[in-house]
Amino acid sequence: MGTLGARLLSVAPGEVVLELPFDKRLTQQTGFLHAGVVAAIADNACGYAALSLMPPGTEVLSVEFKINLLAPGAGSVFRAAGRVIRAGRTLTVCSAEVVATDGDREQVVALMQATMMSVQGRPGLSD
Amino acid sequence: MGTLGARLLSVAPGEVVLELPFDKRLTQQTGFLHAGVVAAIADNACGYAALSLMPPGTEVLSVEFKINLLAPGAGSVFRAAGRVIRAGRTLTVCSAEVVATDGDREQVVALMQATMMSVQGRPGLSD
Amino acid sequence: MGTLGARLLSVAPGEVVLELPFDKRLTQQTGFLHAGVVAAIADNACGYAALSLMPPGTEVLSVEFKINLLAPGAGSVFRAAGRVIRAGRTLTVCSAEVVATDGDREQVVALMQATMMSVQGRPGLSD
Amino acid sequence: MGTLGARLLSVAPGEVVLELPFDKRLTQQTGFLHAGVVAAIADNACGYAALSLMPPGTEVLSVEFKINLLAPGAGSVFRAAGRVIRAGRTLTVCSAEVVATDGDREQVVALMQATMMSVQGRPGLSD
Numbered sequence: 001m002g003t004l005g006a007r008l009l010s011v012a013p014g015e016v017v018l019e020l021p022f023d024k025r026l027t028q029q030t031g032f033l034h035a036g037v038v039a040a041i042a043d044n045a046c047g048y049a050a051l052s053l054m055p056p057g058t059e060v061l062s063v064e065f066k067i068n069l070l071a072p073g074a075g076s077v078f079r080a081a082g083r084v085i086r087a088g089r090t091l092t093v094c095s096a097e098v099v100a101t102d103g104d105r106e107q108v109v110a111l112m113q114a115t116m117m118s119v120q121g122r123p124g125l126s127d
Numbered sequence: 128m129g130t131l132g133a134r135l136l137s138v139a140p141g142e143v144v145l146e147l148p149f150d151k152r153l154t155q156q157t158g159f160l161h162a163g164v165v166a167a168i169a170d171n172a173c174g175y176a177a178l179s180l181m182p183p184g185t186e187v188l189s190v191e192f193k194i195n196l197l198a199p200g201a202g203s204v205f206r207a208a209g210r211v212i213r214a215g216r217t218l219t220v221c222s223a224e225v226v227a228t229d230g231d232r233e234q235v236v237a238l239m240q241a242t243m244m245s246v247q248g249r250p251g252l253s254d
Numbered sequence: 255m256g257t258l259g260a261r262l263l264s265v266a267p268g269e270v271v272l273e274l275p276f277d278k279r280l281t282q283q284t285g286f287l288h289a290g291v292v293a294a295i296a297d298n299a300c301g302y303a304a305l306s307l308m309p310p311g312t313e314v315l316s317v318e319f320k321i322n323l324l325a326p327g328a329g330s331v332f333r334a335a336g337r338v339i340r341a342g343r344t345l346t347v348c349s350a351e352v353v354a355t356d357g358d359r360e361q362v363v364a365l366m367q368a369t370m371m372s373v374q375g376r377p378g379l380s381d
Numbered sequence: 382m383g384t385l386g387a388r389l390l391s392v393a394p395g396e397v398v399l400e401l402p403f404d405k406r407l408t409q410q411t412g413f414l415h416a417g418v419v420a421a422i423a424d425n426a427c428g429y430a431a432l433s434l435m436p437p438g439t440e441v442l443s444v445e446f447k448i449n450l451l452a453p454g455a456g457s458v459f460r461a462a463g464r465v466i467r468a469g470r471t472l473t474v475c476s477a478e479v480v481a482t483d484g485d486r487e488q489v490v491a492l493m494q495a496t497m498m499s500v501q502g503r504p505g506l507s508d
Contacts, residue, residue: 290421
């Protein structure tokens with residue numbers, strides 16, 4: 001997230017908002033924010049939301065995610081809001097919405113549904 | 128892709144391979160390649176594979192993708208192979224596999240299933 | 255839906271609720287409602303929600319969907335609420351939630367994210 | 382699967398094929414096999430494929446799946462081939478392809494990517 005330039009806007013139990021300013025280096029051929037970058041901030045919002053409900057010392061891994069790109073990544077600021085839908089012992093299901101803002105104009109640019117896994121003391125393992 | 132440092136390894140009709148060298152700036156908290164970066168190269172491999180079967184002048188947009196992260200993004204080189212499963216008039220369905228290589232060791236780190244849309248002369252529209 | 259025994263509970267622009275009574279014939283090996291049945295009613299709720307915003311004479315096809323199964327399909331009645339997230343010219347993105355009810359107890363059993371396509375006068379074609 | 386009328390065609394370690402004859406009761410408004418039924422047999426093929434690599438006494442639950450519907454469900458016989466992509470301790474990732482056959486004509490009608498979970502001695506729990 002550091003490389004992208006994203007920062008945490010808010011953290012509540014099961015709900016996290018990240019913000020990413022538009023950056024030319026993160027665009028695709030058409031000048032819009034790259035789908036991979038949109039996915040990265042949505043995935044991170046989901047991961048942090050899941051983590052916010054886990055015991056201290058737990059790490060979180062993305063098992064999988066699915067994202068619909070609803071509109072081109074056009075805007076000056078991108079906000080990814082992640083939310084826990086169901087927190088299980090091992091798996092947590094989250095959803096995230098990415099909204100692009102440009103002055104007064106707001107547009108939902110992506111919707112993600114993701115599965116996160118809590119990991120304790122198993123560095124380097126995805127399962 | 129330029130910012131990421133990825134390059135095209137091979138292009139055949141409906142099949143494209145991209146390569147991305149490991150880069151510390153693209154890692155997540157654990158030191159592995161960020162899931163968003165893995166998704167970005169898989170998405171691009173799908174997009175180029177779809178584009179390879181479309182008439183000249185067509186652009187391609189990612190409608191949606193789903194990715195399973197199978198193993199941590201550990202390796203010195205990451206290769207994303209995208210393949211067209213079905214090319215329709217408007218929509219093309221692709222799959223992609225991302226393989227991490229480290230010396231002699233190869234590991235599949237992600238599997239993607241994606242829907243791409245061909246766009247002609249409609250810049251800035253996702254649908 | 256007739257074979258399943260589902261019925262429409264409510265239809266508003268972009269929002270549809272379906273109801274399916276539990277039926278032993280629709281269970282999997284463990285006695286819970288089969289994941290395919292849960293997916294079928296969620297998919298239909300998405301399809302009808304999409305259709306509710308399309309011009310008369312349009313048909314709707316499921317391009318793809320992704321479903322997370324959050325809890326076993328236990329309950330006497332299953333309600334699938336589908337909602338349009340973004341209605342485009344060709345593609346409509348929807349989400350659906352399936353809730354199981356058993357007396358006073360309610361539980362979300364599944365969450366779906368789906369892409370629907372409007373089709374006009376092209377019977378038998380998915381694209 | 383009994384209600385649907387599906388049967389196992391073949392089982393090898395990590396690979397399973399199911400077959401479902403066309404049945405009018407399983408169609409949607411257009412006369413094609415319902416997307417939910419296509420998803421059900423693909424999901425089952427994935428589940429059995431995952432189970433084929435698990436120790437005896439293990440049960441398998443579908444965590445989530447994503448399916449692209451590539452062509453209308455037209456044909457006299459539907460074959461779902463499920464394959465394990467990665468078998469982990471807790472999670473197994475599978476893919477499945479559904480092929481419709483009508484006389485000499487074969488067509489891939491769906492592609493699924495799914496996450497399965499092994500469960501031991503925890504009946505009624507999805508996680």
